[in-house]
Amino acid sequence: MGAGCVGCSAAYHLADQGREDVVVVDQGPLFETGGSTSHAPGLVYQTAGGKMMSHMAAYTRDLYYDLDSYRMSGGIEVAYTEDRWDLLKRKREWGQSYGFDGGELLSPAETAERIPQINEAVIHGGYYLPTDGKAHAVDASREMAERARDAGHEFYGNTLVTDIETEDGAVEAVVTEDGPIACDEVLVATNIWGPLFGEMVDTDIPLVPCSHQYLVSEPLEELAGAEREIEQPLLRHQDFSEYFRQHGESYGVGSYNHEPLLVDPEDIYGPEKLDDLGLEYPSLREFTAEHFYENTHPDHEKSAYDAARELVPAFDDCDWEKQINGMFCFTPDGMPVLGPDEGTDGLWWSLAIWVTQSGGAGSVVAEWMENGVPRLDGERIDATPAHISRFQSHAGSREFTYGRGAQQYREVYQLIHPREQPTDQRTLRRSPFYDRQDELGAEFYDTNGWEVPQWYESNESLLDEYDVPDRPDWLARNWSKAQGVEHQAVRDKVAMFDMTTFTGIEVTGEGAMAFLQRLLTNDMDVSVGRMRYAAMLNEDGGILADITAARLGPDRYLLTTGGGNSATIHSRWIRDHAPEDVSITVHDSSRSGIGVWGPEARELLEPLVETDLSNDGFPFYSVRETYLKDIPVTMLRLSYAGELGWEIYTPTEYGARLWDIVWNAGQEHDITPMGWEALASTSLEKGYRLWGSDVTPEYNPYEANIGFAVDTETEFIGREAILEAREEGIDQQLVPLTLDETGMVVDSGHPILDGEDVLGYGCRADYGYTIDAGIVYAYLPTEYAEPGTSVEVSYENERYRATVESEPLFDPDMERMR
Template sequence: MTKPIPSKARAVIIGGGVSGCSVAYHLAKLGWTDVVLLERKQLTSGTTWHAAGLIGQLRASQNMTRLAKYSADLYVKLEAETGIGTGMRQCGSMTVALTEERKEEIYRQASLARAFDIDVREISVDEVKGLYPHLNTADVKAAVHLPLDGQCDPANIAMALAKGARQNGATVIENVKVTSVLTKDGRVTGVTCEQNGETFTIETDNVVNAAGMWGRTLADMSGVTLPLHACEHFYIVTEPIPNLQRLPVLRVPDECTYYKEDAGKMLIGAFELKAKPWGMDGISEDFCFDQLPEDFDHFQPILENAINRLPMLETAGIHTFFNGPESFTPDDRYYLGEAPELKGYWVAAGYNSIGIVSSGGAGMALAQWMNDGEPPFDLWEVDIRRAQPFQKNRTYLKDRVSETLGLLYADHFPYRQMATARGVRRSPLHEHLKARGAVFGEVAGWERANWFAKEGQEREYRYSWKRQNWFENQKEEHLAVRNGVGLFDMTSFGKIRVEGRDALAFLQRLCANQMDVAPGKIVYTQMLNARGGIESDLTVTRLSETAFFLVVPGATLQRDLAWLRKHLADEFVVITDVTAAESVLCVMGPKARDLMQKVSPNDFSNAHHPFATAREIEIGMGLARAHRVTYVGELGWELYVSTDQTAHVFEALEAAGADVGLKLCGLHTLDSCRIEKAYRHFGHDITDEDHVLEAGLGFAVRTKKGDFIGRDAVLRKQEEGLKRRMVQFRLTDPEPLLFHNEALVRDGKIVSTVTSGNYGHALGGAIGMGYVPSEGESETDILASQYEIEIAGVRVKAEASLAPMYDPKAERVRA
């Protein structure tokens, strides 16, 4: 019997895989009874039905781990709730390392797991053999065991979630194809769909795109950016193997393989280093429980390694050689949240082969987000607002996802750069910098000089967990900024103009600092949410009575634009992305004034150009707006130059700089300088979950100016006191390195993690930042403790400071 299609719903979910079913289940649990899930064929028929079903709790950050742990707990409970067996069993998992570099990586992951309160043990090779008797351990260097990880039956989990959704009032209808999403005035108003040749319309304010590998095409119809692309994913299932006992899930990332024992058979899957993208010309309408053609040649090298690793496979017959499509994204992280282009258009897609372990938690988080109007905690890693509009380009996606599938099991070295789909966004100085030895990295599609190679030095990364091949280059650049003058190309900054009659009132409401300043003044501020968490970290320059210029990190531009537009009331304000209009050259260091005086007739003294002011200057034969601000903690100017004049201004600075020892510097140096000065980095040190006062940014908040978003939360926190404090750390041993996510140890006990780290070349050791729980404690109490940082299982002594260790009174900045 065909289910009738309702004419109205509070939310319509498109896609009946595990992701869509999880969103339906969690919305219904929150009391959204008029939720409709539409599946074009049958539930699970896209990717879910052939997923391997591995449940690994440890992910790259605390909140992603929180979501994975939630999924594992949910799948254990679902069976009792719905009566559908989920096949969930906590057989544990084990990762083995075959190289010293991988050993460092998995030991670092084990330290992180401890910080996240996950049961984990570093185990000996003998213990590996005990857990996995069939394994060839001759070249195993190290292993880590997580006893509470597990495996499950993906299709049954989706069915159990769908049943749980129905039990709580949701409607699930199969064989209905959504043909369009209806919109009016920039928001969702409904969907049209087809059932048995008939067309129906459902009125709704909320649509969830959980369409998996069809998600990009579906989003495209509504002008929404959803960059994902299908790839072929291979695995083999053996015939039954006699006397095969239950085994933990095994990962051998150095051989790109994972192994799962299932009902007396072995499943061997691969994340090969170069994957095969699929479906460039669209995915067939009829695709349903389909497999892709076998490609044994592609899988053979993986299988040869597998037979060496598990010799019993040599005599085991192959029951199934499987090739199925899964969707991958440009950065290997899935998408969640409300699309910035269209109100009421939500996304839960692009799971990069970790959809089963992610979907339980992701469905819960998205449902909460839809219900409350804000995410339950910091989800920036997977936020749809990180996607750049150009990334929906199919040629770009096809090129990039051939790499991202393999990155799941590649060494996750610090500073690792993508190799594919490069060169899309370039500064006007790209070729100039390349000719001078720049080695580029990429953020949000922007090519940025990360470091400068010397004459005769190879211009590529040699990755390692220890000092990489550019460490000494960074040291020279860093010390040039501290002692002389350095030049950075920061064209990738996001630049936004907010102008109009009500621009001041609008920004006063959104920003925590005082925006009513004289034209030419620069204000460092945050935009807060109602909890006092940091939604954006930016500088705002008042250009005139009615025009303001906002500078944000390149990676957060789409997020910041969306936040501004979302909060625009009935006000006369125009918000424009002007990122491509101007380049940014940063002249930084104690000799910055000497250099500026050489290229410009303007006066750069404190009297004429004090800190936190901007004005137009002549430079060479061109013009620029010189902003006296810094992200490295030195005297300096950010020069905003029209893109057509950028090359000329660069050449003028370079020619004049020869006399004062000007050094070209990269992004790694920008980061090491800012971390010495304890400047915060959005996405690492500060997020929408971190209270502005606990982040140590209360100096940029003006509660007396009148009402603004987050003001009540700031006043409450002032009354009740801080529960944790941002602290800066320096390792007393100059040898070890900090990156981020190392475990922070206070008086012998792990209390949190390092939010960001780099090497402090002026301070003579690795520097880290991190939050320390401090409820009811004074600053003296916090600093009286003994601190260590656990790096790959080894604890290293650290000095702690609440004030910046470098130039604590900012005398150099105002010199």
């Protein structure tokens, strides 16, 4: 459903996959259907903050260019502030990391050479990518549909869908005003109307339509004679939430520089409501002049008009030939909604997608529907950031969706620090330790609704005891030296860490062991009381998760994975593949946990627990169900920080008492509360993988250098794919690099270079306070993966020497943990 550019792209790619039985319907006329495709300015800026969105944009560029529906004019983003200029330096490097050639940093004068009508005096420079450009979305939709028709697909406009019929949890038909269409699969690609179709099948679609403004000037003297084949580059003025594009001798300006204008999709669906609007498209609203000429954006000091004419003086006192409030949509995290519905078999979603990524989104969802694995142009892609199952229960509420959707609108062009936190819809999910942590000065971050301590301000008092290097300005923002204190304190004595957000998944039943042998890469036939580290793969051999599996009984296992979206995405995969003789119980909020780690962990815990904590009695990588004082606990002997220690879990109602007992007993050991920032740096130093950063579905276990967790003697999902990959030869590997300059630290996402050749990029980076060096993990060509190899890391237009190292960087003989 939906014959805009996303729906037509999906149909086109399904045809390419060999499907012949596809019907596409839309409430509007073909192919100017009245959704965002009909009025979108079609800007394709490829360099996004994430790899998936960048690569989908690049694919869209190539596809639409081949369809003669793309003009490669180039695109420039200008910097009004020093902060934005520094960001553009980083953004150019992201472009290099993601394979975009030709990106340049331009001086103000060089920017004005390409766009002469701008006022170069008000900018610091620009980032130019020559392959950015304008997509003609309606033309592309029409051409993709024609090619899909050649494969037997049918397209029907002016066809209103009134229901999705299901039977026994599976799609049976799409009901239209003209009658039902029997089917066993449905793809909803309706963008702003997505929540309405969710209501038909009781699926929450956290998405809200928003209006933003677009105006086209009268012909400008500065663009006289501009009707030519080669157009000016696109222009973005993100410090004031604006973009610009040429229309012959006229100039268009798009503005997000106003308060969020949210729309209920109920108000714009169906012929009666559309007739009442009296507008050209249902995705339009009457132009509201006050939002252009007055400053209504809470974060800006100028109105859209004043900001536009400051950068483009030709707008001063010009008339406008076109003025609209055009609709598009946002999810609470600003990412698309892709993938199969969890409650209805055969139902698929492809929503919240702009023209920029539309062609790529169609490729991804078509591959997913046909082959069970999301791919882009046939290659593995990590679609997790857009997976529909990433949303938590609270995301279905109108208050959360509209509140966070408005925030995403406000911030769409804002310079937001990666560690900057939302202020609305907070304290939704709190561990039983929250009040104790708050008293210790915890800096809480929002993680899928959970309030998660990143560091504790109280630990800054230990800076006289531990040396923590300064960080450069950008990397020092929203950060505390307490991270370095906590990192070193867990190595020195003992620390306690809140593990409540880690998800425990119990797998029980007669078929539990056989099921896990099929699900996970390692041998699950271990003794009761022992654990195994394993990967969970898709059919392509891509890593869906890395998991610790503990055997609690002959037919009972406990799998531990991360929290938040990994909890819902991983547990869904497990439930979807579980046979009838296996029961799955997900403890995503019903238990709390504390990690007690460090050289003194055993001394602290021995007087508290009813089990032998000696190496013989409780060896490394084993599990016990026991009591800590009067609290029932499950104890796992492992530590993501790479130290002696235990993860201790208990039902949530015992959590506050568990914290108090451990905290009070720890005082004689100078126990340190430890946040996620310190866990990130200690685990990086130890070489432990972080799902979503350095292990994703893009990579197989051999590329990720966790082949030790693969037992090819067992039959597991993805086995054939990784055996084939190993036979063909692994051409890239995940390796650690250390920066040669002591005290230097960089961020992830920046290119690794040999001369001018981009070898890869940092998928994870931090400072190793024990080894006293900046660390970057990157996938490099195997010929560069040899320890001792010298490379460079580019960061903010500077290059830093780095050396490939053996891993782990800390405690390579595992003496401390064992």
